[in-house]
Amino acid sequence: MDQDVAEDLVFEVASGIGRVTFNRPQARNAFTFEMYERLAEICEQANSNQAIKVLVLRGAGDKAFASGTDINQFRAFTTPQDAVDYENRIDRVLTTLEQCRVPTIAAINGFCTGGGAGIAAACDLRIGTRSARIGFPIARTLGNCLSMSNVSRLAALVGPARVKDLIFTARLVEAAEAAAIGLLTEVVDDLAALDGRADEVARLLAGHAPLTLNATKQAVARLQKRLTREEGEDLIVMCYVSEDFREGLDAFLNKRAPQWRGR
Structure with missing residues (x-):
């Protein structure tokens, strides 16, 4: 394993x-491609x-x-295939996380x-502190889009109307x-309480019947209809290969407001 990835x-x-x-x-614990791959390897x-009964995921710092x-x-994206390959990578990694045999807790x-x-x-x-802020602000930052798998997963979690609300408002x-x-x-007061509560829940789950937990995970997954990656590739290419995406990327890196043109 690459030492930089081990440290990251x-x-x-x-x-x-x-x-x-x-x-x-x-x-702010932004992910490199190598970190995504390492997360999949851990799953x-x-x-x-x-011997591993549960996974707890957290970010360093406060x-x-x-x-x-x-x-x-x-920055290295130059072709439609670059965009498709990226979203396929994310789909694969997050699906591996979602389908992991053991319970997973995001702190x-x-x-x-x-x-x-x-x-x-x-x-x-997902256990969060009162300072947690969650969202998908891509409509005001890069102008890209979520993959079909990510949209499906999010819609199953909060509902289709909430997905539109979250992404449209970018809040x-x-x-x-x-x-x-x-x-x-669950919500806890602060970072110290978060670490303690995540460990408490992890210990609780680690002592429960692993086949029951795994069967429940699989049963819930089977209830959720998912579209294939290929069914959303046209949307990925439309966004990632657009002039707007390049504008969003340049604006983000230069800390200015993007000028969207819809093309």
Whole structure:
């Protein structure tokens, strides 16, 4: 494993609990492509290692759970296939997380946006602090779009109307509302309480019947109809290959407001 990835995404196992820490606090724990792949590897490890009973995901520092994909990862995009490959990667990683054999808990403090919010939505439980802010602000930042799998997963969690509300308004949902609409399963006061509560829930689940938990995860997944990746590729290409996406990327990196043109 590459040393930089090991430092950016820390994985430790103790007493049956696997703890995954997104460790780029200087970048609000924004994900590189290598970090996505490492997260998938950890889920596969949990699938094969019966000693791992539960996974807890958290962000380092006190500012963010994860703020999505590091914008610099997009600078090399030049073809429609680059966009399709990127969203296919995200679909694959988040599906691996969602289908992980063991229960997964997202411990959310501060910003949880874009791909970070996608990771949280793919977890089984989401515990957040009162300072948690969750959303998909892509309509005011980059002008890209979610994949069909991500839209399906989010719609199953909060409903189609809420998906439109979240993405159309590009707002970040505060903790109380997030709990009310299903983005959070529980709210605690602060970061110290979050760490304690996440560990408490993890220990509880680690002591429960693993086949019951796994069967319940699979049953819920079978209830949710998903469209294929291919059914959404035209939408991905439309957004990522657009002039607007390039404008959004340049505006974000230069800290200015984007000028959308719809093409």
